[in-house]
Structures are given as structure tokens and as C-alpha cells.
Amino acid sequence: MSAVVMTPCGEASLRVQSRTGNEERDWRVVHNLARSLRDARIPGLWSVIPTYDSILVDFDSARTNGETVEAFVALIEAGVDLEAPVPVGRRFVVPVVYGGEFGPDLAFVAQEQGLSEAGVIALHTGADLRLRCLGGPAASCMTDGPAFPRPVSRLPDPRLSVPANAVSVAGRQGVIGPVKAPSGWRLIGLTPIEVMSPGEDDVVAYAPGDTVRFRAIPADDWSRYAGRTMREMAL
Amino acid sequence: MRFTRAGHTVLTDLGRLTGPSYGLSVNGALDQAAASTANVLVGNRVEAPVIETLLGGFDAVLSVDALLSVTGSPVSYLTLDGQPIPMRQPVRGRAGQRLRVGPARDGLRSYVGVRGSFAAPVLLGSCAPDALLGFGVVLRDGDVAQQLLACRDVMDPVGELPLHLDVPPLGPAGALEVAVTEGPDWDEFGSSVDLLFSQEYRVDPRSNHIGIRLGGRPPQRATGGEVLSRGVPVGAIEMPSDQGLLVLHRGRGITAGYPVLAVVTLAGQDALAQARPGSGVRFRLQSIEEARVVARQRLAQREALASRVRSLLSARWDRVAENRWTEPFPPACYSRESGVNSSGSGALDAIA
Secondary structure, rough: OOOOOEEEOEEEEEEEEOOOOOOHHHHHHHHHHHHHHOOOOOEEEEEEOOOOOOEEEEOOOOOOHHHHHHHHHHHHHHHHHOOOOOOOOEEEEEEEEOOOOOOOOOHHHHHHHHHHHHHHHHHHHOOOOEEEEEEEOEEEEEEEEEOOOEEOOOOOOOOOEEOOOEEEEEEEEEEEEEOOOEOOOOEEEOOOOOOOOOOOOOOOOOOOOOOEEEEEHHHHHHHHOOEEHHHHEOO | OEEEEEOEEEEOOOOOOOOHHHHHOOOOOOOHHHHHHHHHHHOOOOOOOOOOOEOOOOOEEEOOOOEEEEEOOEOOOEEEOOOOOOOOOOEOOOOOOOOOOEEEEOEEEEEEEEEOOEOOOEEHHHHHHHEOOOOOOOOOOOOOOEEEEEEEEOOOOHHOOOOOOOOOOOOOOOOEEEEEEEEEOHHHHHHHHHHHHOEEEEEEOOOOOOOEEEEOEEEEOOOOOOOEEOOOOOEEEEEOOOOEEEOOOOOOEEEOOOOOOOOEHHHHHHHHOOOOOOEEEEEEOOHHHHHHHHHHHHHHHHHHHHHHHHHHHHHHOOOOOOOOOOOOOOOOOOOOOOEEEEEOHHHHHHHH
């Protein structure tokens, strides 16, 4: 039986959800399916947004419709092993200045986790974190969270503006926000590198399946990295 | 075209359609029908860059001769060198003439299409500004938008053509009725969905290209539980607070962790793009099939208009020569068997 559930989302979008009952398998299903959908170059298909357990497909309602897209999804489902491991992509080593004015929530996160600030930094920099999906706003780099003892609570009152290239955590997740934007996540540091460089051909250097390793740097080293791009941080 | 008073004016198009695959918002003209029509009226592809001006209008001097059209929100004045010109019609302008687009009346956004369009930087195939990325052409006083084509000869031989292109204006101001289809999380709201259709919501002044905020009683989710971040479409109706609704528009972040109660139809999204703060909005439920019928009708109207404009623009207005038959009879295009013109459509193709 198909573990993929499809629901219309207006005239021009379709939500495709994986319901395997397992988070990791759901993630594999939606990312394998999303890649196959893009590769299939289906006429009228505009964009595919895979996240954790669902995909949003946007299409040109003048050229195709939800039923047609559903039929393509069913075809791919029948022919592709959707639970195969998502190919391991690139590994980015991202320098971060933690705490202080760079990461005003570091102290709160340390207190909430029952750790020292150094302990939070050690966990945050201590493992490669899988890039799970690109999120709003503007290609936010959504990763697994570090191995904190418990989920991180969100800000009760979201900040109206968080600077570009902010490194934050919430729940069991982590994120690097490439642009200045409002956010309710706990801001623990900033990276001096340009996470997104819109002038370049491939706009967004990272993709789901890549991994991110954070590296703590002193505030004095900020200028050494300023102006460098995420692309240059790939190994 | 040099902007002597730019106001809140940008170069845009129908949006960065592949952007959401890369995490970027689709953006583009908020009133897609008006932007498309501005292009269609001057014989451009619908995707060509157009001018979008918000609220206050702009003044500009044409750099080269142009065929232009103004669509979208009615404006309090629209003149070329002081002479009133009509909206929703192709209008010929001369190099050096001053185009003045007055403040929006009834709606919010007006569009100016110019035959041949404008030069604009492109990201993922679209010139649509993305405020978050700092990308796109946001015009300031003194800026020049380069017109790509000088249209000296268009319609010249007969001067003012009697054009009656019958493009319907924006509906009357006042309460707006907006069609929605059931969203994927409709069932999570139980009977409280009735609230959506039983009251008039009010457009909040904090509305923008990211979302239209509507004051009023929102339906309440009957089920609890965290929602994992997932892709949300333009038009999605979300309830981030108990104070009202948020209808996501083209600048929306591609993912959100809220349930999607309903999705505003494509026609409804265009209408909301013109809804002024303080005005009333009522929702009406449509099936996806009904919404598609409406969308197809709108597309058919636009294509019919495009075909008429193309005929006008490609017509030759020189005097028809006297009948001097030179071909042998029967001509090559005449089928002996059926007696009908079997290849005559070729000539039509050339025009269209």
C-alpha cells in the first residue's frame, strides 16, 4: 500500500505527504521523490518544495492540474526506491562567533539545557549536522539540532528582525538564516560568511542531504572571514 | 524611460516560478492578471518585465517612442504631456513625452507595459524584486529603465486607431468577495470553518506582498499538536493569532508550521492584491473544479485579447494594390479535391 498521501492545495499546488510512521524514512521518501519529480521535467511543473515529511508541488494550472501531477507521483513511486538513502552531498564547515551580541540567546539556551555556555558550543560544534531542507524565509538552511539534552523552547515573543547569517536553534532543529528576517528561534551566534550569494549562477550553494559542521571562532577573527561565501566553505 | 518622480515603483514580471525549489519566494506582480494584460495590450509575452507602481503613482519621461498600456488599479489621473490617456488600451507615446500616473483609486497597484519591454537583471529567469535578497530594480528619482524597443512606426499611417479592446476595469470598490478552495488541513477546523464564511474581515494596514492580514474572528483548530515545517502555497489562509487571518501572498516564505485551512483562488489572489487597508473582505467556498473554470475563462479572455492586439499590431495599413492576378490558376494553396483552401491557415499563423 502506498504510504504517500496527496491533497490538493488550491488550483495550482499539491501537497504530497509520506506516512511511513518513521521520521527518517519519511524524510528519505520526500527527498527522493522530490528529486525524481524535478528530474522528470514534467510539463507545467514549476517548483518542488520537500521538507520533513511532505512536499509542496507548485504547477501552472493552465498547462497541467493536480490529477496529472498525482499520476506522475504514482508512476515515480512505482519505479523508484523512495526509501533509499538520500545521497550524501557536500560538507560545509561554517565558522561561528557564539554568544554576546552575536548570539544573545546563548545564555538562555545554556540555562534551559542545564549546561555551561561552553557546553552548548561544544555540542553545537561537536557533530556534522544533516541539512534536512530549505525553508522560508529565503532558503534558510534547516539542519538537525545538536545533541542537546532536551528540545529548545522558542522565543515567546519573536524578534522582528534578526541579522543575516544568524545561527539559531529551536526544538530539535538548527538553522542558518541567510537574510535579515523576523524569527522566533533562539539566536546563539552569527557566521561572518555570506550564506547566500544571489549574484552567482547557483544562488544557493547547499541542498538537502549536505552536512554542516559548525566551528567556533573568536570575535576578533570576524574580519578574516567577512565577504567569503558558503561555497568556499564546502569540503 | 527616466523617472522624475519614482514613488514606490519597481520592474517586475510574473515571478520567479522555479525559485521555491531553491528556497526562494516566487514574488512577481501581485495582481498577475493586470500585469499580464499590460503586456498583452502592447503585444508582449505575458512574462515580459513591466512596471508595478504602488499607491502614489509616478512621473517619467519616455526615452524613445513607445507603445504603452496602463492596467490594474484605476488612478486619479493618467496623462501623456498633460493630455489624458485611457487605461487598458495601447497608447502611442513619443520620445521626450512626460507620462504621469496618478495615485491609485479603489485599488493599490497599477502596471505599465511597454512594447518590447525593459532591460532588467534576472535571477533564476525572473527580474521580480526579492526584498529579502536585496535583488531587483527598485526605481528611485532620476533612474532610467531602459526601453528595449523604439516603436516609431506602430499605428503611424492612420494616426489614432479606433481601438476598442473591451478590457474590463477593476470591480467597484467596497466589500470584496474572494473565492477559496478547501485547504489540505480543512478537517482540523471542524465546524468552526463556518466562521470563515459568515463574517466580513477587514484588511489590516500591516498587509504587504508577503501576506494580507485580515482582522476578524478566525476559525479555531479543533485538533492540537505541533505542525512540522512544510511547503505552503501562495494564497494559503493561516491563523497565526486569534486576532485574525493571514493570507499568504507572493512574497511568502516557502515553508511554515501552521495548518492551511483554505487556499485563496488565483482570481482571489489578484483581487486581494488590490484590497485597500480598511476595506472589507468576504470569503466564498469554491470547489477546485469551479476555480479552474474561472481560471480558464480568464485565460481565454486574455488570449482572445492577445490575438486581437497581435492582429492590429501586425496589420499593414498601406493602400491595397489593385487586383492584378499573376498566379496560374488554380493557385498552389487551392486543393482540387476538396475545393477548400487547405493551407490558408499559414497566412494566419504569420499574423498570430
